[in-house]
Amino acid sequence: GENVEQHPSTLSVQEGDSAVIKCTYSDSASNYFPWYKQELGKRPQLIIDIRSNVGEKKDQRIAVTLNKTAKHFSLHITETQPEDSAVYFCAAIKGGSEKLVFGKGTKLTVNP
């Protein structure tokens, strides 16, 4: 079945710097890759997603890139702000199976 690896497990940056979180997946048939943000004590919420027919997607300060050949995708956050501090999860799903599998998460800390 699908396996999603996520790195790093923790990431500390200075306010204004960029942050990059990387994920790899095992099932080449996976075709949808969402990213979720979870603030302390809250539920995970979608921040951006990408489908396998697209290589990159941007939404203001966040972007996601997908390399299907290498089976990895990355989250990029530019001009980080203290409110970006949270745990970020990547996930993958194969259309038709509906099995949504998550990585282990990255705790991002943005220092003022």
Add this chain to the structure above:
Amino acid sequence: NAGVTQTPKFQVLKTGQSMTLQCAQDMNHNSMYWYRQDPGMGLRLIYYSASEGTTDKGEVPNGYNVSRLNKREFSLRLESAAPSQTSVYFCASGAGNAEAFFGQGTRLTVV
């Protein structure tokens, strides 16, 4: 809309007790999920249901059972709770290759 509603929010069980976590969604989603979240372990899939009437095992199904009662409701049952099942449980629902929405979580402690 309420989205995804889980009950209860908190629960303390004694080892060996049973309980059912309830989840309901009002977004007409086909897919529903149960995850457990432990420190450093991320969100691990327990069971999922791709459509009404079907359920499948996830990554960590042992010790749990599920029921997809109808399109709206997906329950998780612990038949004989163990301390290793102390965790935060999240229910989620989604529409295939699109955003999954999470409930507010259930914090379960087994003593």
